[in-house]
Amino acid sequence: xxxxxxxxxxxxxxxxxxxxxxxxxxxxxxxxxxxxxxxxxxxxxxxxxxxxxxxxxxxxxxxxxxxxxxxxxxxxxxxxxxxxxxxxxxxxxxxxxxxxxxxxxxxxxxxxxxxxxxxxxxxxxxxxxxxxxxxxxxxxxxxxxxxxxxxxxxxxxxxxxxxxxxxxxxxxxxxxxxxxxxxxxxxxxxxxxxxxxxxxxxxxxxxxxxxxxxxxxxxxxxxxxxxxxxxxxxxxxxxxxxxxxxxxxxxxxxxxxxxxxxxxxxxxxxxxxxxx
Amino acid sequence: xxxxxxxxxxxxxxxxxxxxxxxxxxxxxxxxxxxxxxxxxxxxxxxxxxxxxxxxxxxxxxxxxxxxxxxxxxxxxxxxxxxxxxxxxxxxxxxxxxxxxxxxxxxxxxxxxxxxxxxxxxxxxxxxxxxxxxxxxxxxxxxxxxxxxxxxxxxxxxxxxxxxxxxxxxxxxxxxxxxxxxxxxxxxxxxxxxxxxxxxxxxxxxxxxxxxxxxxxxxxxxxxxxxxxxxxxxxxxxxxxxxxxxxxxxxxxxxxxxxxxxxxxxxxxxxxxxxxxxxxxxx
Numbered sequence: 001x002x003x004x005x006x007x008x009x010x011x012x013x014x015x016x017x018x019x020x021x022x023x024x025x026x027x028x029x030x031x032x033x034x035x036x037x038x039x040x041x042x043x044x045x046x047x048x049x050x051x052x053x054x055x056x057x058x059x060x061x062x063x064x065x066x067x068x069x070x071x072x073x074x075x076x077x078x079x080x081x082x083x084x085x086x087x088x089x090x091x092x093x094x095x096x097x098x099x100x101x102x103x104x105x106x107x108x109x110x111x112x113x114x115x116x117x118x119x120x121x122x123x124x125x126x127x128x129x130x131x132x133x134x135x136x137x138x139x140x141x142x143x144x145x146x147x148x149x150x151x152x153x154x155x156x157x158x159x160x161x162x163x164x165x166x167x168x169x170x171x172x173x174x175x176x177x178x179x180x181x182x183x184x185x186x187x188x189x190x191x192x193x194x195x196x197x198x199x200x201x202x203x204x205x206x207x208x209x210x211x212x213x214x215x216x217x218x219x220x221x222x223x224x225x226x227x228x229x230x231x232x233x234x235x236x237x238x239x240x241x242x243x244x245x246x247x248x249x250x251x252x253x254x255x256x257x258x259x260x261x262x263x264x265x266x267x268x269x270x271x272x273x274x275x276x
Numbered sequence: 277x278x279x280x281x282x283x284x285x286x287x288x289x290x291x292x293x294x295x296x297x298x299x300x301x302x303x304x305x306x307x308x309x310x311x312x313x314x315x316x317x318x319x320x321x322x323x324x325x326x327x328x329x330x331x332x333x334x335x336x337x338x339x340x341x342x343x344x345x346x347x348x349x350x351x352x353x354x355x356x357x358x359x360x361x362x363x364x365x366x367x368x369x370x371x372x373x374x375x376x377x378x379x380x381x382x383x384x385x386x387x388x389x390x391x392x393x394x395x396x397x398x399x400x401x402x403x404x405x406x407x408x409x410x411x412x413x414x415x416x417x418x419x420x421x422x423x424x425x426x427x428x429x430x431x432x433x434x435x436x437x438x439x440x441x442x443x444x445x446x447x448x449x450x451x452x453x454x455x456x457x458x459x460x461x462x463x464x465x466x467x468x469x470x471x472x473x474x475x476x477x478x479x480x481x482x483x484x485x486x487x488x489x490x491x492x493x494x495x496x497x498x499x500x501x502x503x504x505x506x507x508x509x510x511x512x513x514x515x516x517x518x519x520x521x522x523x524x525x526x527x528x529x530x531x532x533x534x535x536x537x538x539x540x541x542x543x544x545x546x547x548x549x550x551x552x553x554x555x556x557x558x559x
Contacts, residue, residue, distance in 0.1 A: 069388055101462040102410055106350060106400055113395055117450075118388060128384055149460040149522070158464075165461020169399070169454035176453045179431040180446025181383040186436075241431070 003236050006031025010235075011079040011086045013037040013066065013123070014093030016044040018203035019142060022224035022260055023090055023231040024048075028057040029262035030232070033083035035060045037075065037093060044204075055261070058083060066093055066119035067111055076126035085130040088235055091120035091174070092142040096167040100159060104166050116170035121177055128190070137190035138235045141178045142227075143243065144171045144196050155217070171196075175243050182241030191240035198247035201227050202273050215275045222246060223273035225266060229257050279543035281310030282517050287364040289357070291316040291347065291405070292374025294325040297484040298424070298508045299373040301541055303329060305509035306516065307338030308543030312364035315342040316356070318374065336542065339364060347374055347401040348393060357408035366412035369420040369516055372402035375452070380444040391447055398451035403458060410471070419471035420516045421462070425524055426477050429453040441490065452477075456524045463522035475524030476511045478503050483554045495556050502554045503527065506547065510538050 010027050014020040015036025024034045034052070038045050040063050052059035060082030065071045080086055094116045097108040124139055131137030146168030150161040175194045182192040199220040202211065214221040230246035233253055242249075250257060250269035257267040288306050293299030293315035303313040313333060317326045326342035333340035341363035346352040360367055376397040379390035406421055413419025428449035432442035456475055463473040480501030481491045495502045511527035514520075514534055531538060531550035538548040 069392075100465050101403075101458055102407060102465055104403075106404060109400055109403065113399075113454075117395075117454075118391060121383070121386075121391065122388060125384060147457060149457075149464055152464075162461060162465040165458060165465070168461065169457035172457045173395075173399075173450040173454040176429060176431075176450035177383050177446055180443065180449065183431050183436060184382045184384055184443045184446070 003030045005236060008087040009033045009035065009080075009083045009085065010088035010090065011035045011037065011062075011076065011123075011127075012090040012092055013119075016042060016048050018205055019197075019201055019224060019227045020090065020092035021048055022228040023092070023140075024059075025051075025260040026228035026232045026258075026262065027088070027235065028052065028055070028059070029260065030236075032088070033058040035062060035079045035082055035086070037062050037064065037066070037079070039063065039065055067114040069114070069118065069122070072119050072122055076123055080130075085134065086127050087131070087134075087136055088138040088140070089123060089127045090140045090142065090231065091123060093119070094142070094144075094167075094170075096164070098163040099166070100162045101165045109166060112167065113170050113173070116167070117173050117177075120174055124181065131190050132188060135189050137188075139178070139181070139190065139192040140231055140234055141174050141192070141194045142196070143175050143194045144168060145199055145245075147171045147175065147196070155220075156213070179241050179243065185240075189238075191234075191238055193234045193239060193241070194243035195227065195230055195234060195249070196243075196245050197227055198222055198245040201246075202275065211275055218272045218275060221273050221275065223271075225257055225260055226250070226271070226273075228260055229255065279308045283369075284310030286311045286368045287314070287361070287366065288312070288369035288371060288516075289314045289316060289343075289360045289367045289405075289409075290371040290373055291402075293317065293329055293342075294322040295484070298482055298505050299371075300329045300332075301505035301509040302371055302373065302512045303340065304333055304336070304338075304541040305506075305513045305539070305543060306369065307333045307336070307340060308541065309513060309517070311369060312339040313341075314360045314363060314367070315340060316360070316374065317342065317344050318346050318348070320344060347397050348376075350396075350400070350404070353401055353404055356405060361412075366416070367409050368413060368416060368418060370405060370409045370422070371512060372405060372421070372423045374401070375424065375426075377445070377448045379447075380441075381447075382443040383446040386447050394447055394451050395454070398448070399454050399458070402455060406462065413471045414469060417470040419469075420519065421471065421473040422512050422515055423455055423459045423473070423475045424477065425456050425459075425475045426452045427480055427526075429456060459524055460522050466521075472515070472519040472521035474515050474521055476508065476515060476527055476530065477524070478508055479526045479528055482508050492556075495554060499553050504552070504554050506538060506541060507531070507552070509541060510536075513543075
């Protein structure tokens with residue numbers, strides 16, 4: 001494999017589909033043992049288990065509610081049971097109630113910050129002692145273009161821009177903890193980075209309408225492979241304190257875009273996704 | 277010379293205005309421009325400080341009242357805007373100045389209780405107050421919302437020399453970074469309503485009467501990183517007067533951008549401009 005990741009164990013929250021699962025598959029192709037977090041049993045979890053079984057790759061699943069501080073208290077301990085201590089933590093799970101900032105209720109705001117922010121910090125703090133002890137760790141926080149206010153005029157309906165503001169706020173907070181943590185952990189070989197889609201990542205969760213809209217404006221879209229490749233680059237390397245978009249990172253490192261199984265070059269930083 | 281009452285008839289609520297700090301200075305500066313001000317403190321023990329602030333303002337010819345509510349509690353803050361409107365009518369200017377650093381601890385260690393409390397006070401409470409204030413502002417077709425930010429929203433500059441303290445502000449910076457994103461998002465949503473939403477921060481630290489050791493040390497080694505509370509108050513006044521929206525900016529940059537002088541809190545006496553430094557008071 002050559003990447004040195006074949007002896008590592010990765011825990012990826014929100015790994016049953018989308019960006020989380022794509023990063024899981026890209027790492028598994030390097031021989032990394034994968035543990036995914038999922039709230040509860042779901043058809044997508046079974047599908048993911050089958051997918052890994054067919055490829056002969058190691059996968060374990062940890063169920064738990066990340067919105068509950070008590071319930072998530074032993075998440076890393078549970079995740080470490082299958083293949084040993086966690087070397088690589090990918091904080092990917094997130095939720096977005098999609099309401100304009102003037103109207104989002106305190107209940108929704110708290111729920112969103114529990115999952116998108118506090119749970120990520122809790123998992124980091126749970127994973128750090130073992131990473132420190134073993135002198136190796138990679139922490140990857142999945143961020144969002146929603147961190148930035150959309151430029152005027154808005155590309156679509158204004159509400160689609162407004163309703164991502166509070167979600168973006170939770171990701172700004174997560175990014176700031178990541179950059180601060182990277183500074184704090186300087187010299188420990190524990191690297192902390194933030195990665196976001198360049199604009200919009202096309203996932204299994206997109207509606208047909210969303211895909212149709214992207215066909216008219218394909219340069220806003222990217223495939224799951226782009227995020228997976230960029231995630232792998234950050235985990236494989238030793239950059240720290242970086243907050244970057246997927247396309248920017250592939251461009252800056254002049255890296256090819258690979259298929260999720262790592263077998264085929266399918267493009268580069270500029271490649272557009274297949275929107276059918 | 278009497279100050280020009282550019283904001284005559286407006287009513288402001290300034291949270292965290294207990295002490296001789298940015299909150300009180302802002303209240304005094306706005307009062308000089310004709311604004312009736314309501315000073316907020318979080319605890320019963322805040323009352324003497326709030327009374328001092330009100331006395332200073334009324335003695336200078338302004339109108340002031342105060343209100344107490346614990347911003348850490350969602351129920352205690354639930355009717356704050358309604359209570360603040362009791363003296364002078366609905367709030368048209370909301371300055372979210374109150375903030376807390378619930379623990380000085382690095383990101384790797386700061387516990388959930390401290391994080392949770394930090395986001396309640398620094399993020400959810402300002403948003404709750406904004407949502408309470410918006411109906412009256414919409415009805416009036418005029419409103420100003422100013423959220424205080426901090427330069428800790430960015431990680432410390434490299435090289436990191438002798439300031440391990442900065443590691444202990446990552447979570448505070450995260451709460452303020454989240455608020456900044458909310459500020460610009462809300463400004464975008466409210467475009468065209470007559471309600472402006474902006475953020476302001478000191479370049480590094482504001483010199484307040486109870487300035488801590490950090491401020492004193494910085495005044496010696498990096499005087500350009502220290503500024504007076506007048507600078508912050510002037511910037512907040514200027515954002516209120518001009519209605520600039522959707523910007524989050526350092527106080528000095530706002531004065532510079534608008535090419536306006538720095539006034540004393542009486543709103544009349546010119547004491548400098550965007551570049552003025554702090555003179556250390558005699559001990």
